[in-house]
Amino acid sequence: MLGSEIPVFMTNRNTITEQYPKIYLYRRIVQAKLFIDANYADNIDLDNISDEAYFSKFHFIRLFKNIYGKTPHQYLIAVRIDRAMQLLKSDKPVSDTCYAVGFESLSSFSGLFKRIVGITPSIYLMQQQKIKAQIKSSPLTFVPGCFAEKNGWLKNRNFRETKS
Amino acid sequence: MLTKMTHISINVLDQDSAFDFYTNKLGFKVVVDVPMGADGRWLTVSPPDQPGFEIILTPVIRSMYSKETSETLRELIVKGSFGVGIFTCKDIFATYEELKAKGVEFTKPPTKEFYGTEAIFKDDSGNWFSLAQLT
Structure with missing residues (x-):
């Protein structure tokens, strides 16, 4: 059959912008990251960030770390030190x-x-x-x-x- | 015997705007930033995890280009003629969402390819890049 001769990667070539897994989770985590980027100089309460992202603190920290390789607190410190270098x-x-x-x-x-x-x-x-x-x-x-x-x-x- | 690539030059329309794009939007680090009088700055940036690889942000108006060359380059860049390279990331969906939130223009959203997931974005001049999460 002709169809079976089409390489798998061509048949699976789907655009997945809006369908990719758990887009809403990504958006909330990314928003939290951008919030830290913008407000690093303030006395940020990381508990508030997880509240705003509608997550339990534990869940939020785990998701954040999965994406950025650092906990929100570690990330905040990294941003501050980076900015300090500048x-x-x-x-x-x-x-x-x-x-x-x-x-x-x-x-x-x-x-x-x-x-x-x-x-x-x-x-x-x-x-x-x-x-x-x-x-x-x-x-x-x-x-x-x-x-x-x-x-x-x-x-x-x-x-x-x-x-x- | 050749070993590594250390520098690559990307032609940009406006160096100040490119500086903002590559540092504030893409999060690259400035390696060298030296004023060069009428020729702007000698400005190089590196991707965050690749400090040994410097991207030279070269303005199209520079002594080494004739006026005609500068104009031709400008036209071609604006038209999107130059696909400059591929950047990889750990999580393409997070990176895509972040760059979009920062106003970066994507011409292709994350799409599954046989080698991973790939999106295409343009820099502030019109040069385009692939953003990939390799599987």
């Missing part, structure tokens, strides 16, 4: 950064930061300042030579200084 990169002092991303204690911030990033926020800040200074003094050390050459940047190595 703020430190933009030269914000360590204590300002700590409070800006939602931590209430400098020591717990520094401890968590070190555990996740591998170095303390102060050292990270210093490293970023060094990199910034290097970017300013010799930007082309950050660009692969082939691209710099193609763009004609090598002929004008000091264009950063002359511009500013």
Whole structure:
């Protein structure tokens, strides 16, 4: 029969946008994740998030972890540390950064930061300042030579200084 | 002998907008961001779990392109001529819902294929990518 000659993957090629398993569960978990992304700096009560997602706390944590590989609490910490790295990169002092991303204690911030990033926020800040200074003094050390050459940047190595 | 790919260049219409798209929407990490005067920035980003692979976000207006080349590139990108690559994710339905909620445009919703489940989305310029959860 002709039908039996069609490869299985072609016959099963179904669009499953609205039918995929438990779409409503996905949407609620994704909304919770986006809520954390947007409100990480506030004193988020994770119990409230599971309430808003209409789940029991246990069920919510399990589903969240299945999708994102972290519990909501672990994820919140990861977002805060990630945001802290961005703020430190933009030269914000360590204590300002700590409070800006939602931590209430400098020591717990520094401890968590070190555990996740591998170095303390102060050292990270210093490293970023060094990199910034290097970017300013010799930007082309950050660009692969082939691209710099193609763009004609090598002929004008000091264009950063002359511009500013 | 070749070993790995470390950098790939993607042409984008507007570097600032691409920066927002790739970092805030796709969640990529900035690796290098160096001002290059009139040529914009030397800007590279990496997928969250692949720090050794840098995507260079190259504006179509740049010294290495002639005016004519820039215009041709712009036209082709806007038309959706360039399928740039495939990104994988752990959970395609969650990723699809999240990106849609962030306003990312999909031209194909998650669809079962013989190799897994795949969707197609466009970046803010018009370059398209496959998003796949491989089985």
